[in-house]
Amino acid sequence: MSVYEIITEQIITQLEKGTIPWKRPWVADFPKSLRSQKEYRGINTLLLAMQNYPSPYWLTLLQANQMGGKIRKGEHSTLITFWKSSEWKKENTETGEEETRNGFLLRYFRVFNLTQTEGIAEKLGLSPEGESSKRIPDIEACEKILASMPSKPRITESAMAWYKPSTDTVGLPSKSSFDSPEAYYATAFHELAHSTGHMSRLGRFEPSANPLHFGSPSYSKEELVAELGSAFLCGQSGISPSTIDQSASYLQSWISRLRGDSKLIVSAASQAQKASDYILGKPYPKQAETVEESEGN
Numbered sequence: 001m002s003v004y005e006i007i008t009e010q011i012i013t014q015l016e017k018g019t020i021p022w023k024r025p026w027v028a029d030f031p032k033s034l035r036s037q038k039e040y041r042g043i044n045t046l047l048l049a050m051q052n053y054p055s056p057y058w059l060t061l062l063q064a065n066q067m068g069g070k071i072r073k074g075e076h077s078t079l080i081t082f083w084k085s086s087e088w089k090k091e092n093t094e095t096g097e098e099e100t101r102n103g104f105l106l107r108y109f110r111v112f113n114l115t116q117t118e119g120i121a122e123k124l125g126l127s128p129e130g131e132s133s134k135r136i137p138d139i140e141a142c143e144k145i146l147a148s149m150p151s152k153p154r155i156t157e158s159a160m161a162w163y164k165p166s167t168d169t170v171g172l173p174s175k176s177s178f179d180s181p182e183a184y185y186a187t188a189f190h191e192l193a194h195s196t197g198h199m200s201r202l203g204r205f206e207p208s209a210n211p212l213h214f215g216s217p218s219y220s221k222e223e224l225v226a227e228l229g230s231a232f233l234c235g236q237s238g239i240s241p242s243t244i245d246q247s248a249s250y251l252q253s254w255i256s257r258l259r260g261d262s263k264l265i266v267s268a269a270s271q272a273q274k275a276s277d278y279i280l281g282k283p284y285p286k287q288a289e290t291v292e293e294s295e296g297n
Helices: 003-016 043-049 061-066 139-148 181-195 219-237 248-260 264-280
Strands: 057-059 078-091 098-113 154-157 162-164 169-172
Touching (some): 003 043, 003 078, 003 248, 003 264, 043 078, 043 219, 043 264, 061 098, 139 181, 139 219, 139 264, 162 181, 169 181, 181 264, 219 248, 219 264, 248 264
Parallel strands (some): 154 169
Antiparallel strands (some): 057 098, 078 098, 162 169
């Protein structure tokens, strides 16, 4: 089974239980490496956040041992991914000579949450239960995200929420029409994530195409990019929409889409990370989702 298939099966298992991984409340800050203090990104953010541990810190078994601690008996690890540089030979059909090609392969290793360990948190002055990391919803932070997006699209009031690439316009119902402020901002983040696909921003959309047309080949991926992009931005501000679609038809539609393309969730998460970075005005570092191979040792 490939790494893509392993990850997809984990997501599908959650969906089959009636849980939408990208719409779960964030109980802690963004997950990060205890050793490097760097936040995980892309699909790793989702894989770690959906474990629902109260601490944001993660480490490998080797790192726990090196720090003089240990993993509690009976605890299970969580898979995270990294891209590994790889070289291969391919014959040039025109010259008949072998050429060296470079690329990246998706690999994985396993980590444990700090709350699954003993003898480490106390040494570092951290709460072993992760109590100090619990997220507090910040509506002001949501408003700041909306107001500060670089080169944002035109936003107009509408009866429904939508994004139209041809006019680079987002339509949003009035805030008072939503059940809660959280629901309004989660919807706004979703549509703004769509807007980052415009050619003037991240360029996911072909100039003459409408990827948001229901039933088009790229519709499922773009919709998942927006779902995950909204989730990342909600996590940034600690909010979770109070009303979400958990109907059987909604869940089954995503199960079917993910089963049909094992690479969909990983690719969409990478694009969603870029989308949320753009909205937040953060530069997207080259190979940001690549971690040192030594992390897995």
